[in-house]
Amino acid sequence: MMPSLSxxxxxxxxxxxxxxxxxxxxxxxxxxxxxxxxxxxxxxxSPFGQVLVVGMLVxxxxxxxxxxxxxxxxxxxxxxxxxxxxxxxxGIRQIDDWKIKKVLYETSDEDxxxxxxxxISIKFAHFGLxxxxxxxxxxxxxxxxxxxxxxxxxxGSIFLxxxxxxxxxxxxxxxxxxxxxxxxxxxxxxxxITILSxxxxxxxxxxxxxxxxxxx
Amino acid sequence: xxxxxxxxRMPGNLFLAFTALLAFxxxxxxxxxxxxxxxxxxxxxxxxxSGNPITITGKIQPGQDLYVVVCTNKLFRPSDAPxxxxxxxxxxxxxxxxxxxxxxxxxxxxxxxxxxxxxYKGQTKGPFAFPPFKFAVRVNKIKKxxxxxxxxxxxxxxxxxxRQWAFxxxxxxxxxxxNTITKEKPIGGGxxxxxxxxxxxxxxxxxxxxxxxxxxxxxxxxxxxxxYKNIAPNTTMAVYVNGQKVGTYKVLKAGFFxxxxxxxxxxxxxxxxxxxxxxxxxxxxxxGGLFTAxxxxxxxxxxxxxxxxxxxxxxxxxxxxxxxxxxxxxINYFKxxxxxxxxxLFFALGIFLGAFFLGPTLxxxxxxxxxxxxxxxxxxxxxxxxxxxxxxxxTIEKKKALKAIVQKFNKAIEEAKKTGKAAELGKVExxxxxxxxxxxxxxxxxxxxxxxxxxxxxxxMGMIAASFGVGGGFMFMPFMTSLxxxxxxxxxxxxxxxxFATSVGGIAKYILLGYSPDxxxxxxxAGGAICGGMVGPRIQxxxxxxxxxxxxxxxxxxVFMKYTKLLWFMR
Numbered sequence: 001m002m003p004s005l006s007x008x009x010x011x012x013x014x015x016x017x018x019x020x021x022x023x024x025x026x027x028x029x030x031x032x033x034x035x036x037x038x039x040x041x042x043x044x045x046s047p048f049g050q051v052l053v054v055g056m057l058v059x060x061x062x063x064x065x066x067x068x069x070x071x072x073x074x075x076x077x078x079x080x081x082x083x084x085x086x087x088x089x090x091g092i093r094q095i096d097d098w099k100i101k102k103v104l105y106e107t108s109d110e111d112x113x114x115x116x117x118x119x120i121s122i123k124f125a126h127f128g129l130x131x132x133x134x135x136x137x138x139x140x141x142x143x144x145x146x147x148x149x150x151x152x153x154x155x156g157s158i159f160l161x162x163x164x165x166x167x168x169x170x171x172x173x174x175x176x177x178x179x180x181x182x183x184x185x186x187x188x189x190x191x192x193i194t195i196l197s198x199x200x201x202x203x204x205x206x207x208x209x210x211x212x213x214x215x216x
Numbered sequence: 217x218x219x220x221x222x223x224x225r226m227p228g229n230l231f232l233a234f235t236a237l238l239a240f241x242x243x244x245x246x247x248x249x250x251x252x253x254x255x256x257x258x259x260x261x262x263x264x265x266s267g268n269p270i271t272i273t274g275k276i277q278p279g280q281d282l283y284v285v286v287c288t289n290k291l292f293r294p295s296d297a298p299x300x301x302x303x304x305x306x307x308x309x310x311x312x313x314x315x316x317x318x319x320x321x322x323x324x325x326x327x328x329x330x331x332x333x334x335x336y337k338g339q340t341k342g343p344f345a346f347p348p349f350k351f352a353v354r355v356n357k358i359k360k361x362x363x364x365x366x367x368x369x370x371x372x373x374x375x376x377x378x379r380q381w382a383f384x385x386x387x388x389x390x391x392x393x394x395n396t397i398t399k400e401k402p403i404g405g406g407x408x409x410x411x412x413x414x415x416x417x418x419x420x421x422x423x424x425x426x427x428x429x430x431x432x433x434x435x436x437x438x439x440x441x442x443x444y445k446n447i448a449p450n451t452t453m454a455v456y457v458n459g460q461k462v463g464t465y466k467v468l469k470a471g472f473f474x475x476x477x478x479x480x481x482x483x484x485x486x487x488x489x490x491x492x493x494x495x496x497x498x499x500x501x502x503x504g505g506l507f508t509a510x511x512x513x514x515x516x517x518x519x520x521x522x523x524x525x526x527x528x529x530x531x532x533x534x535x536x537x538x539x540x541x542x543x544x545x546x547i548n549y550f551k552x553x554x555x556x557x558x559x560x561l562f563f564a565l566g567i568f569l570g571a572f573f574l575g576p577t578l579x580x581x582x583x584x585x586x587x588x589x590x591x592x593x594x595x596x597x598x599x600x601x602x603x604x605x606x607x608x609x610x611t612i613e614k615k616k617a618l619k620a621i622v623q624k625f626n627k628a629i630e631e632a633k634k635t636g637k638a639a640e641l642g643k644v645e646x647x648x649x650x651x652x653x654x655x656x657x658x659x660x661x662x663x664x665x666x667x668x669x670x671x672x673x674x675x676x677m678g679m680i681a682a683s684f685g686v687g688g689g690f691m692f693m694p695f696m697t698s699l700x701x702x703x704x705x706x707x708x709x710x711x712x713x714x715x716f717a718t719s720v721g722g723i724a725k726y727i728l729l730g731y732s733p734d735x736x737x738x739x740x741x742a743g744g745a746i747c748g749g750m751v752g753p754r755i756q757x758x759x760x761x762x763x764x765x766x767x768x769x770x771x772x773x774x775v776f777m778k779y780t781k782l783l784w785f786m787r
Contacts, residue, residue, distance in 0.1 A: 013482040014471045021483075128746035136536075136739035143476075143735055148298075158298075176727055 029141050037145065047146055048160040051175055055182020058138050062183075063190065065130045074126075078119045085112050135183070142175050151175075254435075257462035259455055266470040266480060267445030269425065271438065276458055278435040282324045282428065285373035285456040286443060287316035289464055292397065297523030300730050301577075302396050306523075310383045316374055316454075317397045317522050318447060319384055322412045322439050324430055328368055330356045330411035332420055344590070348782050355406035356422050358385045373456035384410070391586035395526045399478060399519040400444040412441060445470070446479050446519060476529060476734035477512075478519040486740040489515050493741075494748020495755070496768060505538045505686035506596055508741060510775050513589060516737070524731065527588035531579065531685030532726040533733035537741055538687035538719050558649070558656060559702075560710045562667040564717040566674020567681075567688075571721030574675070575682025576729060592684060593779030599690055600772030607765035663702065670700070674714065682722035687715040 036057070040050045089108045095101040148158040155162070159172025173181075257274025264270050272284060291314035294306030321329060334352050344350075361369075361378040375381055387393035388410040394400070400408045403421045414428040427440040443453070449469035455462050471480045493507045512518045512530045520529035579588075605611055648654060656665040673695055681688025692714045696707035726732075776782070 010471070010482055010485065013484040017472055017482050017484055122750065124749045125746045128742050128749075132536075132742040133739060133746075136735050136742060140735035140739060143732075170728055174727065174730075174732070176732055 029144065032141065033145060046160075047151070047154055048173065048178055051142060051146065051160055051178040052182040052185075054138065054142065055179040056186040056189075057182075058134050058179075059183045059186025059190075061134050062130050063186075065134070066126075069126050069130065074122065075119075078115070081115060082112070082119075085115065135179075139176055139179060142179060146175050255457045255460045255462065257455070257457045259463050259465050261465065263466040263468050265468045266447045266449065267442065268470070269440050269442040270465065271440045272455055272457070272462075273438045274436075274457060274462065276435045276437060279432055280435065280458065282322075282430050282437050282439070283368070283371035283456075283458050284322040284439050285320070285371075285375075285454075286322065286441065287319040287373055287454055287456075288447075289316075289452040289454040291315060291374060292317045292522060297396070298521060298730055299396075299524040299528055301528075302523055302525055305392075306396070309386070310379065313377075313379045313383045314374075315380050315383045315387065317387070318400070318444055318453075319373075319375070319388075319410060320412055320441060320443065321372065321410065322426060322428060322441055324413065324417075324428060325368075326356070326411050326413040326418060328359075328365060330358045332418070333357050335406070344780075349590075349780055351781065353406040354420070355389075355403075356409075356411055356420065358389060358407075358410060360385075371456075371459040373454070373459070373461070392525065392584045395519075395584055395586065396524065397522055398444075399446065399522070399526070446517070448475070448478070449473050474516075474518075474734050474737050476521060476732060477516065477533075477737050478521055478529075479517045481516055483736065483740045486516055486737060487744040487747075490741040490744025491748040491751075492744075494745035494750075495752040496748075496764075505534060506592070506599060506772070506775075508537055508745075509534050509592060509685060510596065510779075511741075512737075513592075514775075514778070518734070518737070525584045527579070527584055528726070528729075528731045529734065530588070531576070531683075532723060532731050533738050533741070534685035535682070535719050535722045535726065536733050536738050537745070538685075538715065556656065556663070556665070556706055556710065558665050558667055559670050559706075560713045562671040563674045563710055564713045566671040566676075567678030567714045567717040568674075568721040570675040570678025570680075571682035571718045572725045574679040575718075576722055576725040576731075578679065579683035579685075588684070589779040593776040595684065595686075595690075596772040596779070597776035600769040600776065602690070603765050603772065604769040607762045607769070612762075663706065666700065673699070674717075677714070678718055678721060681718040682725070685722065686718075688718050689715050 036054060037050055040053055045053065085108065089105065089112065092101060092104045092108055095104065146160070151158050151160065157172060159174055160178050161173040163170055163172050254277045255274065257272055260271040260273065270286065272286075276282060293312055293314045294303060294310055295312060297303040297306055323329065332354060335355050335357065336350055336352055340350055361381040364381075369376070372381075375384060387397040388408045391402075394402060394408045398408045402408050407422075409422045412423055412426045415423040415426050417428075425440075425442045428437070430437040447453075447467045449467060451467040452464050453467060454464050469480070472482055473480050474483075489511055490508070493511060496507065509530055512533060513526075518526060518530050518533075520526040651668045653664060653666050656663050677688055677691045677695065680691065689711055692711035693707060696702045696710060700707075702710075
């Protein structure tokens with residue numbers, strides 16, 4: 001793009017970002033600091049503990065978003081629709097008149113392709129909304145709150161937790177690394193609870209509870 | 217007393233001559249100090265927007281030449297480098313030498329410090345060290361410390377030693393130094409700007425925008441230059457005139473500054489660019505990772521923080537984004553029991569090991585921005601050719617036939633699931649496990665499983681994919697279908713496992729090495745790509761697929777030409 005043309009567009013985009021989106025983002029960031037980090041800090045948690053808890057909370061948020069978006073239900077609905085359309089296509093194959101068969105088959109094929117692409121894009125969007133955006137935005141927020149300068153002030157290094165000499169030469173736990181430990185811990189906890197509850201249901205005590213109607 | 221007596225006995229004219237000589241020697245010694253005490257200079261403003269021209273006016277001793285240094289006030293030492301590989305390399309080369317990462321010397325005597333000459337740049341060594349990849353370019357070759365007149369070594373501002381000067385030369389003439397410390401794009405594929413003079417006196421590309429007026433009779437001068445456009449906001453810049461520090465100025469932000477990517481660009485521009493990539497990716501179903509990498513390098517201009525090579529910021533950001541597609545697909549394949557685990561396990565393990573232990577380490581060390589861009593360009597060419605091939609009518613027909621086979625297989629799975637046979641059919645069966653070769657039954661078919669070959673292939677491909685910060689799907693599929701001879705329905709889930717292993721292994725290692733993505737940029741790219749991915753299929757029907765594929769192939773070939781600096785106007 002010519003510089004003379006791109007300059008006003010860039011200026012406009014910069015204006016939207018700086019005057020509309022940035023104040024909102026700053027307010028959200030400050031709000032999150034007050035709601036989440038301050039209580040954790042007052043509870044005596046170190047920055048490492050705070051980031052770990054934030055990671056776990058974001059993991060929980062991903063689970064909630066997944067449930068809200070009804071990803072699994074939509075996937076199931078698509079499968080049914082896809083099967084139905086395939087059945088129609090199979091029916092078209094039985095037509096004797098090859099001209100009609102060709103036209104109908106091509107239309108049906110295009111239709112299936114379109115449905116499939118729509119499904120893939122929605123799946124990609126759900127994936128991004130569920131996992132990527134919460135992770136990226138939270139890490140950006142954390143990198144602003146626990147900037148290397150601030151961490152050096154608090155912990156004396158750019159790490160949340162300095163590690164002693166170790167075989168993998170890892171000098172310390174950084175903000176992203178601690179965040180992901182917290183994030184995946186939440187999924188591990190969820191999985192453990194699911195397995196335990198399943199086992200409990202299968203066990204004689206569980207059966208007894210089910211028999212009593214006491215499933216909760 | 218005797219001495220006094222001797223003095224008083226000196227003839228009057230001899231005493232006068234002695235006093236005059238003493239005064240003359242004293243004057244000379246003061247003058248030799250480059251008249252630093254007689255410099256009066258003013259920086260026009262206390263703060264400048266990044267990328268805007270700065271002006272310095274003042275007065276030096278009449279008859280003298282002018283030497284103005286504009287540099288960052290804070291010095292950088294190799295031990296400050298956040299990237300482990302960069303820290304090790306720079307410390308090995310320059311120890312604890314401190315230099316300003318941004319440094320310009322604007323002078324009326326540029327030939328005392330540098331000589332304009334033609335040198336070979338581009339691929340000067342390695343398998344591609346031949347024209348047009350190796351090309352001649354005019355640069356301002358910086359002189360060595362011992363070639364600079366001794367009386368001028370005091371006018372270089374914070375640079376006072378040979379080691380510092382050598383480090384500065386490295387950060388302006390060596391591509392690794394430029395992309396790791398200076399960050400300013402070299403002129404015409406040559407060197408980064410350092411020794412500058414008035415453009416009208418020396419009309420060379422690097423002097424564009426530099427104006428010097430010096431009245432030698434009065435010593436009055438005016439200097440205007442435009443420093444690098446991506447200097448971080450609030451950076452303090454120092455100005456030295458003829459060796460004397462005359463003041464500092466602050467750099468003001470010029471739009472939104474991405475701290476890790478080290479560039480000014482509106483996040484909305486990033487979002488819109490990623491939107492376009494999302495649309496293309498969904499329509500084409502390929503080259504998403506490559507386009508995102510090219511987008512980060514060329515459009516956004518990701519430079520990375522000072523002390524981290526630009527490529528080591530692009531690669532982890534890209535790997536995070538390539539993590540998008542495989543996870544959800546993988547879960548479904550796993551649920552459908554579509555994993556031929558003896559193959560998937562060895563392949564994924566190989567890829568993970570290659571992506572974790574070899575790719576990022578070798579890449580951070582041997583694939584800095586210059587090499588990264590070049591080989592990324594070669595990959596773009598290969599995928600461009602592949603896309604063009606895919607747009608040919610014969611390939612489209614073949615693909616449809618293949619698609620039909622896969623659909624038939626998918627239908628069989630659905631049938632099997634309905635009748636409850638899925639678990640039985642999805643079971644992998646073999647008589648005797650052998651690391652080299654054994655027969656394996658899966659979904660009613662018998663295949664030859666080669667776990668060791670899959671493992672070795674995985675290590676190699678994982679290393680390459682993680683080195684480039686891409687998923688690697690473009691390598692996995694041809695490897696399994698062409699080299700290993702597996703059908704598509706067997707290969708796709710394994711390839712997805714491979715992409716997932718590359719992303720996880722690569723990301724883990726890059727983070728451990730101290731390389732982090734620019735999180736906000738990653739969020740903007742992901743957000744844009746999500747929206748583009750949603751719009752793509754809706755407009756796809758209205759767009760001619762063959763034309764689009766060819767257009768994309770052409771775009772990839774242009775990227776190849778740009779990154780390999782094939783044509784002079786692209787350098």
